[in-house]
Amino acid sequence: MSLHPRQLSEISRIGGRPSLDFVNTIHERHVQPLEDYLCGDQRYVEWAMTAGLLDRSEALRVGELKVFPANLMSEVRHLRHGLYEIFKARALGYAADTAAIDVLDRWVQRGWRASQVVNVGSQIQLVWRADAVDIWLPLKRIALDALEVVRSIPRERIKECASTSGCGWLFLDDTKNNSRRWCSMDTCGTPEKMRRYRGSSKAGS
Template sequence: MVTHEWRESALPLQAGRLCLEFANTNDWHASQRPVEKLHAYADLVAWGQGVGLLADDEVEGLLAAAAHRPAEAEAALVRARRLREAIYRIFSALAAGQEPPADDLAALNAAIARSYASQRLAQSAQSFAWTWDHDPADLDRILWPVARSAADLLTSDQLERVGECADDRGCGWLFLDTSRNHSRRWCGMEACGNRAKARRHYERKRSAAQPA
């Protein structure tokens, strides 16, 4: 068994929460042509490493397990995508002030149950902390912190800060709005926000050029 302390706040997350970061592994989620980032189980492992969930030796262990059990790895990838889509639809609906789909909540609850079953309290010198304690070759292990993150966010006072990129092309990127006045609208100013700014500038120039 391998034990890992659970500290979501220590992860390098662009979206602000791990579950939202995971939902964003499908680019242009709200468009007619989303762009899948998780094509193979190795992509899921690479994502887990990129967000700080997996150390190098854990990556090697999971890739080796996937190579020896390719059918199980493919099934784990399918489960990961299904969980991701459930998480996206839940938080997208909530960001829009709508009720999340019941089927998606049921799917998330099932993942949360497995997540909590894989956690233990571990004692350090002066405190206790949640840890992950399970088979290091468990191909679903990346999903447990994701499900826990979704549960924590849904039951927190920050839920109302979840937003979705307002780009009209269907970016669909989810984020936790930490701006002081809760005014964030875009995935980032370097992408959709910059496009919207340029479009407003163009429209102002065009309006100014039109005869009165």
């Protein structure tokens, strides 16, 4: 892992949903050593802000914490790993590992306990309780978003980047003919095509 983590502004969010972008905070999942964008407590809070999982006033309240919970980052990594397993299982059409389902269930329960159904004008909405704003709020939001993704989005739209370089990023394919294969053309699509072209040229020479 780099001693100097990249700037938050350099981190792409191409997943199409917050829960997918959360899983994608591991750079090149299948390559060692991994680069983990969420390399510490403060970094997690800053990333949550840039990802829209904490608004400014929520971040100010969370930022008042002098000491973060000792288990914060292990919980972050645990949920992130579980969601990768669940999204991958959903994309490929097999049953997700029970341990991964359990961790999602635990965070969904925490999310529901922290929210309430209210009238907003003539609309009925689910809102966060006033006392729900804490360091765990981004994970609760991520869990509820992930549940919606696996329940409401056709599984063939959930994809892992097809790059053979070890990318491992997940995204929602919103193309008309469901033809997207890469997290992005710049980082994976074009380099992969170049690799294949060189490979086929060597084979043909």
